[in-house]
Each structure stands twice: as structure tokens, then as C-alpha cells.
Amino acid sequence: MKSRRAKFLAAALLLLLASAAAAEPRRIVSANLCADRLVAALADPDKVVSLSYHAADPALSTILERAARLPLNHGDAEEIAALHPDLVVFGQYTGGAAVNMLQGLGIPVHILPVPRDLAETRSAIRDLAARLGVPERGENLVREIDDGLARFSRDHKPANGRPRAIIYSAGGWTYGAHSIDDDILRKVGAVNISTLAGIDGIGNLSLEQMVALQPQLIVVETIGNQPSLETQLLQHPALLSGGAKRLDMPMRLWQCQDAALVEAARRISEALP
Amino acid sequence: MKRPPWPEFLLLLALAGLVALSCSLGASHISPLRLFESPLARQIVIEIRLPRTVLALLVGASLGLSGAVLQALLRNPLADPGVLGISATSSLGAVLVFYFGFHFVVAGGIAGSLAAVLILILLAGRHAGTLTLLLAGVALSSFAVALTSLALNLAPSPLAAYEILFWLLGSVADRSWPQVAMVAPFILGGWAVLATTVRGLDALTLGEDVAHSLGVDLRRLRWAAVAGTALCVGGSVSAAGAIGFVGLVVPHMMRALVGHGSARLLPACALAGAVLLLAADIAVRLLPLGTDLKLGVTTALVGAPFFLAQILKMRERQ
Numbered sequence: 001m002k003s004r005r006a007k008f009l010a011a012a013l014l015l016l017l018a019s020a021a022a023a024e025p026r027r028i029v030s031a032n033l034c035a036d037r038l039v040a041a042l043a044d045p046d047k048v049v050s051l052s053y054h055a056a057d058p059a060l061s062t063i064l065e066r067a068a069r070l071p072l073n074h075g076d077a078e079e080i081a082a083l084h085p086d087l088v089v090f091g092q093y094t095g096g097a098a099v100n101m102l103q104g105l106g107i108p109v110h111i112l113p114v115p116r117d118l119a120e121t122r123s124a125i126r127d128l129a130a131r132l133g134v135p136e137r138g139e140n141l142v143r144e145i146d147d148g149l150a151r152f153s154r155d156h157k158p159a160n161g162r163p164r165a166i167i168y169s170a171g172g173w174t175y176g177a178h179s180i181d182d183d184i185l186r187k188v189g190a191v192n193i194s195t196l197a198g199i200d201g202i203g204n205l206s207l208e209q210m211v212a213l214q215p216q217l218i219v220v221e222t223i224g225n226q227p228s229l230e231t232q233l234l235q236h237p238a239l240l241s242g243g244a245k246r247l248d249m250p251m252r253l254w255q256c257q258d259a260a261l262v263e264a265a266r267r268i269s270e271a272l273p
Numbered sequence: 274m275k276r277p278p279w280p281e282f283l284l285l286l287a288l289a290g291l292v293a294l295s296c297s298l299g300a301s302h303i304s305p306l307r308l309f310e311s312p313l314a315r316q317i318v319i320e321i322r323l324p325r326t327v328l329a330l331l332v333g334a335s336l337g338l339s340g341a342v343l344q345a346l347l348r349n350p351l352a353d354p355g356v357l358g359i360s361a362t363s364s365l366g367a368v369l370v371f372y373f374g375f376h377f378v379v380a381g382g383i384a385g386s387l388a389a390v391l392i393l394i395l396l397a398g399r400h401a402g403t404l405t406l407l408l409a410g411v412a413l414s415s416f417a418v419a420l421t422s423l424a425l426n427l428a429p430s431p432l433a434a435y436e437i438l439f440w441l442l443g444s445v446a447d448r449s450w451p452q453v454a455m456v457a458p459f460i461l462g463g464w465a466v467l468a469t470t471v472r473g474l475d476a477l478t479l480g481e482d483v484a485h486s487l488g489v490d491l492r493r494l495r496w497a498a499v500a501g502t503a504l505c506v507g508g509s510v511s512a513a514g515a516i517g518f519v520g521l522v523v524p525h526m527m528r529a530l531v532g533h534g535s536a537r538l539l540p541a542c543a544l545a546g547a548v549l550l551l552a553a554d555i556a557v558r559l560l561p562l563g564t565d566l567k568l569g570v571t572t573a574l575v576g577a578p579f580f581l582a583q584i585l586k587m588r589e590r591q
Contacts, residue, residue: 170432172447207447208321212301214313226430227372229439236449238320242313 024133025087025108031075031098032091033060034256035112035128039089040066041258042129042137049083060252062260077101087131116201118183121145121257141259148262152269154189163272165190165217167249171230172204180257188269190217211238216273219247221254247271280530281537284544288330291551295326298558324453328445329554330547331453331460332513335505337546340520341527341539342467345474346498349403350525351583354386354506355517356407358414362389363510364440365417365424372428379456383507389413390499403587442569443514445554456508463505464543470497471535478533516569518576519546525583549575 026047030039033054040048040055040063053074054060055067073079077098080088088107090099092114099109110131115121122142129138167181168174175181176192176199185192193213197205210218220234240246253264296305296318305322307314336354343352354360366385371378396409421440425433473494476484485491509516527541553571560566 206300208303208317209300211317211321212303212313226428226433227374227376228428228430228432229436230432231430232452233447236320236447237451238316238449241316241320 025085025131027083027085028087028089028132029073029080029083029085030055030089031073031080032089032094032112034114034258035089035091036067037061037063037256037258037260038112038125038128038141039132041141042125042134043132044134049085050080058252059250060255062252062258077105081105081107089128115180115257117178117180118145118149121180121261124257144259145262148259149184149187149265152188152265154269162189162191163216164193164214165219165268165272166193166205166210166213166215167219167221167254168205168210168234169221170228170234172206172210172233173202174199174205174210175202176200180261184261184265184268188265188272190268190272207233207236207238211242214242215244217247217268217271218244219249219268219271221249221251245271245273280527281541281544284541284548287548288544288551291548291555292326292330295329295551295555296322298322298555300558320450321447324448324450325445325554326551328448328453328456328512329551331457332443332445332509332516333519333547333550334543335460335463335509335546336516336519336550337523337527337542337544338464338467338539339502339506340546341524341535341542342470342474342498342502343520344524345477345535346470346495347406348477349406350587351403351407351521351580353518353521354502355515355519356414356521356580357389357393357410358412358417359386359389359393359502359506360510360515360517361414361417361421361441362386362392363507364515365421366507367511368421368424368428368440372424372430372433374429379459379508379511382456382509382511383459383503385417386507386510387499387503389417390503394495394499438567439514441515442567443510443516444557444565444567445513446557446565448512452512456512459508460505463501463503463508466497466501466504467539470494470501471539473497474535513568516550516572518572518580519549521583522576522579523549525579 027049028039028043028047029050030036030048031052033052036051036055048070050071050073051067053072055063056072058064061067075094075098080098080102085107087110088102089110089112091112095111099111103109110128112128113120113124115124125142126135126138129135165185166174167185174194176194176197178201182192182195193215194203194205196213197209199205218239247267249264249267253260299317299322301317303314303317305314305318308318340353343354343357344350363382363386366381366388367378370381392413393406393409397406418441422437425437473484473489476487476489477494481491523542523545524538527538527545531537531541550568550572553568556571557566557568
């Protein structure tokens with residue numbers, strides 16, 4: 001038993017050393033929007049070989065200039081392998097079969113998780129920065145976000161005196177407790193009415209339930225302007241007939257958990273009654 | 274079978290009860306009794322529950338009425354906008370207009386249903402047997418559903434592909450007054466056109482030659498039925514998606530209650546269609562499923578067994 005454990009420890013140590021040796025990738029490919037944005041913020045520009053095609057979408061991207069100068073990928077294993085990367089960053093849910101395929105080809109893959117709240121955001125940024133070999137830049141980015149959000153913290157009034165707000169997306173989707181949305185609404189001194197409805201994580205709040213909770217600010221996150229039934233819900237007259245104020249949040253500020261959240265928080269903070 | 278003396282009166286009573294219930298039921302447990310004291314209750318009842326209720330009435334009545342007209346015109350007991358693929362084609366038209374940036378969705382819905390009725394008449398011919406017509410409907414329906422799915426996949430909005438259930442099974446949830454107002458004139462216009470078919474349809478039950486000799490202009494009758502159906506089914510589908518079986522079930526039930534005379538049958542079918550669809554929508558809200566259950570599911574649960582029973586009855590008669 002003991003020798004097996006010793007062997008296991010040795011193997012783990014070796015693996016750790018090996019990953020430390022491989023710690024500074026020189027040909028980085030990102031295949032996910034949020035990964036694009038974090039890689040662009042953290043890695044040396046000359047080490048980034050390709051970004052995902054979403055990085056060139058003005059509705060989603062905060063790094064259009066970088067995207068214009070780089071080849072863009074669609075997350076296909078074949079096109080990515082052809083770039084000879086030594087690190088590919090995928091999103092948690094967007095890699096699909098390409099992740100296994102690339103790993104099978106011996107190409108290292110880092111999966112960027114979708115953080116549920118600010119704490120997970122910090123660790124996701126730190127993990128990616130460590131993998132890119134630039135942990136101090138990860139710390140800097142975490143500090144930039146924390147300090148930025150702290151600037152909009154109001155004096156915490158008692159719960160019943162705080163403005164009631166909600167972040168409401170197409171189709172009635174909203175985030176309650178244990179979410180970034182909730183963290184940010186609390187940071188700017190508002191009550192997230194989704195939590196009052198008992199929503200934990202993501203949940204659906206029908207128009208009627210939402211109106212009944214009498215929000216003062218509705219932050220509307222629309223997925224583009226193209227017509228769909230779900231975005232039509234956000235045009236319903238009942239949305240604002242109770243006197244709530246509406247703030248349209250561009251997707252590029254809300255889609256990814258990075259420094260853009262600071263600008264989003266600023267806009268919410270200014271719109272609060 | 275003993276007929277209740279005034280089934281229309283009972284239907285009106287049921288309808289009033291269901292309207293009251295529909296305005297009282299919602300996700301937020303706010304009672305309409307507080308309408309006058311609470312602005313919030315007023316907002317929820319008037320802006321959210323009432324347009325949904327009105328739309329259910331308009332759509333249900335349209336489906337019941339057009340089912341009765343189609344069954345009489347085509348002399349086919351299984352004719353119905355859903356079975357014949359008129360609703361599905363209407364959905365296709367609405368989808369093409371709505372998702373590709375032309376906002377006048379009702380025009381697409383009406384164009385779709387008009388195309389379907391014309392194709393059916395061309396395909397099945399004037400003297401088509403029950404089976405030919407139904408097969409034409411099945412083909413048209415499957416084709417329209419496939420193209421609707423394709424159109425939603427190609428639509429610019431990333432959300433479109435997930436909305437196919439609405440267009441195939443229908444819903445009146447969270448529809449707003451502007452959406453109801455957009456389709457209501459066309460639906461009401463369709464009813465008015467269908468109302469002109471009463472005398473012709475009665476004469477037609479005696480056969481085309483007799484109807485002709487009675488002075489019925491068959492061409493005009495056919496066109497009125499086609500246009501009226503296209504207007505009210507197209508308008509309904511544009512706002513609420515395709516909802517099946519209402520137009521099939523209602524005329525059979527009403528013929529048992531008020532007889533075959535169109536002057537009484539058509540209004541009774543409109544009333545009963547409204548009652549049935551509103552009841553279906555209330556059932557959708559009451560079932561504790563936590564998801565947005567589609568209206569077509571509840572109408573199919575009632576309608577499909579009825580459809581099968583009708584087929585059995587027809588087989589026995591043969």
C-alpha cells in the first residue's frame with residue numbers, strides 16, 4: 001500500500017513539474033468568446049495565434065481591434081490543430097467533441113469554466129492566468145474588477161430601503177441567489193427581486209410574477225435585435241406600466257465575467273433611483 | 274339524445290365563468306377583486322391576463338367557426354384547419370415574415386393559410402373523397418412543419434430555433450394588447466365573411482345541383498369560405514401559433530346540440546370553440562408543471578381520442 005501511495009505521489013509530482021515546465025505556452029488558440037477576452041487581457045499579444053469568430057462580433061466583443069488582426073476559428077478540431085497551438089482554451093460548454101479530439105492529438109486544452117458568482121470569477125481568472133504563465137496579471141485583473149465594483153458600492157441601507165431591481169433577459173430568464181447578477185446588484189446597493197421570488201442560480205420568472213414583485217429598475221439583457229418571440233416579451237407594455245425604469249444592457253458588457261462587469265455595474269448604479 | 278333547450282345560453286354562461294376565472298388565475302396569486310384598490314392588481318389583470326383571455330376567445334371562436342364551415346363546404350366530417358394543414362402552413366407564413374424582419378406578421382399568417390386552402394382545393398379537387406382530402410392535408414402539414422423548422426434554423430435570431438414549439442403547438446401566454454390589436458381586425462373580418470356563407474352552406478347539404486337551382490352562387494360561396502377561413506385562421510395563428518383539434522371537435526358536439534342548420538350551428542361553434550380554448554388555456558395554467566406548457570398539448574389530449582372515435586364511427590357506418 002505504502003509503496004503504491006509513494007508511486008502515486010511521485011507521479012503526481014512529476015505531472016506537476018511537467019505542467020510547470022509547459023507553463024508558458026507560446027502558441028495560444030482561444031475558441032470561446034469569454035476565453036478570447038480573457039486571453040487578450042492576460043497573454044502577451046505575440047503569443048496569441050487565433051481567437052474565436054465571436055471576438056469580431058461588435059455586439060459581443062470588447063476586443064474588436066485584436067480580432068481584426070488575427071485569424072478567427074469556429075472551434076473545429078481540424079482548423080485549430082492546423083494552427084499548431086501549444087494551448088487551446090475552450091469554454092465549459094462550448095468545446096464539444098473538439099476537446100477530446102485535440103487532446104487525443106496531444107494538444108493541451110484548458111477549459112474556462114462559466115463562473116456562477118464573483119468568487120468563481122476570481123478563481124477562473126487566476127486559473128487561466130496561471131495556465132498562461134502570467135499569474136501576476138491574473139491577480140491584477142482580479143484586483144481591477146474588485147476595486148472597480150467597490151467604487152459603486154453605496155452605503156448599505158437596510159434591506160427594505162434599498163431600490164428593487166432585476167436583470168431580466170429574453171424569455172423571462174433571470175438570476176437569483178448565488179449568481180454574478182445577484183453579487184453585482186448587491187454591490188451597487190440594490191435588492192435583486194429574483195431572490196425574493198426564491199430563484200437560486202438561473203430561473204424563469206413570468207412577466208406576471210416579475211411585475212407583481214414591483215421592481216423599480218429592470219435591466220434588460222437582449223440577445224441582439226433580431227426578432228424572436230422571447231425578445232418580444234421585453235416589449236410587452238406591462239413591463240414598465242408599474243412605473244419601473246428600464247435600462248438596456250448591451251450583451252458585450254454582460255456576457256462575460258471580466259473587466260466589462262465594472263462598466264455594467266457603473267451603468268446600473270447610475271440608473272438606480 | 275335529449276337536447277337542452279338553449280345550449281347557446283349555457284355556452285354563454287360557461288364562457289362568462291371562464292373569462293372571470295381566466296382573469297383571476299395567474300402566476301402571481303393576485304386577485305382581480307382588488308382591481309379598484311391596487312394599481313398593481315389593475316396592471317396585472319388588465320395588461321397581462323386580459324389580453325391573453327381575449328386572444329384565447331378570438332382564436333377559439335375562429336377555429337370552431339372555420340372547422341364548421343370547412344366541414345360543411347368540403348362535406349367532410351374530419352375537416353379542420355389543423356388536420357388539413359391550414360394552421361401549419363399559416364405558421365410557416367408567419368415565421369417567414371416575423372423572424373426575417375418584416376414586422377407585419379399577420380400578413381404572413383394569412384398568406385400562409387390562404388395558400389394552404391387553395392392548394393387543398395387544387396390538390397384534392399372539388400369532389401374529393403374524405404380520404405383524398407385528408408391525405409392532401411397530411412402532406413401539406415408535414416411539408417409546412419419541415420419548412421417551418423428549416424426557416425427557424427436559418428433565422429437571424431439565435432433564439433428562433435428554440436421557438437418551434439410555439440409555432441407548432443400554440444400558446445396565448447404573455448401576449449400583449451398591441452399583439453391582440455394587430456390580429457383582431459382580421460379575425461373579426463374573417464368572421465364577417467364566414468357569416469355570409471350560412472345560406473349557401475345549408476343549400477349545399479342538399480348537393481351542388483340543388484344548391485345551384487336554389488340560386489346559390491357556388492363560386493362566390495367557395496371564395497367566401499376560403500377568404501374567411503384564411504383571415505381568421507391566419508390571424509389566429511399569427512398571434513397564438515397553430516392549435517389543433519378545436520375546429521374538429523367543436524362542430525360535432527354542436528351538431529348534436531343545435532342540429533345541422535348553419536344559422537344556429539355556426540354561432541354555436543364559435544361560442545363553443547371559445548369555451549374550449551379558454552378552458553384549455555386555464556388548464557395549462559393550473560397544471561403544476563412549472564414550464565410553459567403549450568395549448569396544443571391540452572387540445573390534443575381532448576381532441577385526438579375524439580378524432581379516433583370519429584374514424585371508428587365512420588368505419589362502422591361503412
